[in-house]
Amino acid sequence: MIDWPDQLKRDLLARRVVVFLGSGVSKNSIGQDGETRPPLWVEFLNSALEKVGGRGTSHIKKAIKENDLLHACEWLKNKMEEEWPPFLRAKFVDPGFTPAEIHKVIFNLDQRIYLTPNFDQIFENYVNGVTGGLVSVMRYTDPDVHNFLREDRTHIIKVHGSIEHPAELIFTQHDYAKARVSHSAFYDVLDACLLSHTFLFIGCGISDPDLNLLLENHRFNFPNSRPHYLVTSSKVPKDMVNSLRYNRNLKCLTYDSKNHHTELFDSLKVLASIMDNVAPVPAELGVVN
Template structure:
């Protein structure tokens, strides 16, 4: 059983929580031939292996050292015009089906979901659960800040999507360029961090996605009220303390149970049950 913090359950129930989904959520989907979407480091490793002339040692070393931004930049340059096709072959062509995990996350009914993923699995789940009423935005949309004050349900693609590969954020250079070109989104992101609780699901603390968002978006605030990061059990207490003190992230443990992380689904089911009870109490008392 996951020890879900009461303030988090309350904020989700009151739709004061932004849910951020990463590649660990996508891994619960299956393609037509049983494929699962690759994690970023696995994708880069496969791209390096499939290079004409064989894998490049400096790229392998960068991946091994966790320097995924440079590895991606070099692979992007090596594949050149073939890069978009490579992305779609890995993240779209397998026709990944919506998983129960994606549906459970959408049933939490957060008003805003941020997706760090390029695939469209959570996008399709949102349209299914919300009967086609979910509004999708990408970071470069001029009206993306609508999610701050709008009353609809929003899915925001933080790093772009396969629909428009040229605007996907995959490297340090692309990120730096986006910070200037899409300043409206990043200003809205900063505002959301101050006014909402964030819950990170399926995101690794070593992933460049998380590092860039937390460090470049000035995630460390002076107030003690934390944001939350769901992680499989086993993280050292020292690391948990560092994430809390440096990034204002409180780690929530769950038992992954097996190599398929089936415990993740159980954890979200448990959270959904708590949120539904809380919403029932709010409706009964009318203490909005």
């Protein structure tokens, strides 16, 4: 079981935790066929590679192998042209993914702010279903997205966009560079959020360029800040654990990933249980003047 830090528990009770859901959370969902699961990034790129065929793709294969995923994705997108949006829907929407138990227990953490880079709509569909649509869902492109920092209602923020708006997805090298310039104010808001809240990363990798830059800037601009927390497999090398703490102020909370990550799910249930006797967030409230 994960040994949850007391400081994280205090922040959770004070609703000062931002829950950050990565693709590893979506991976727990299953499509209507009872088999298909949402792809992780490398899985998605390899399936795109199969679709475009082998001719003239040796450099893309090399990029994927060397973990240069942003360029690989950009080149695949360019090759597919107008077929790119339908391919995205085929992978992230058409299977009809249903929420998993982990989505439910994460929402039971009962925090005001949930951030996710996931394109799919699995988490927000579940949340809107159980709340009657009272939770705000916003994209990084929304002009009033900054309001999530001050409003009392619960927010889900799609930091890389939503599959329903494929032109806005942050998925390639070009997308990342464009977003940093065109939506720099949003990244300022994320920076403020890192200062005012404790982040809990669940189901996340450590390769997101924008997130890494934000964390590294925060670590060295505010060296005495309390750490944020990354929930990860105990298989992560100790050197990497030390680097994450030293360079990004991320404290790793490790668990045994055997038996389909059962230990993670059980640990999250224990963490969520501390919110059982706390008054829920008033999701129906708007801006408090």
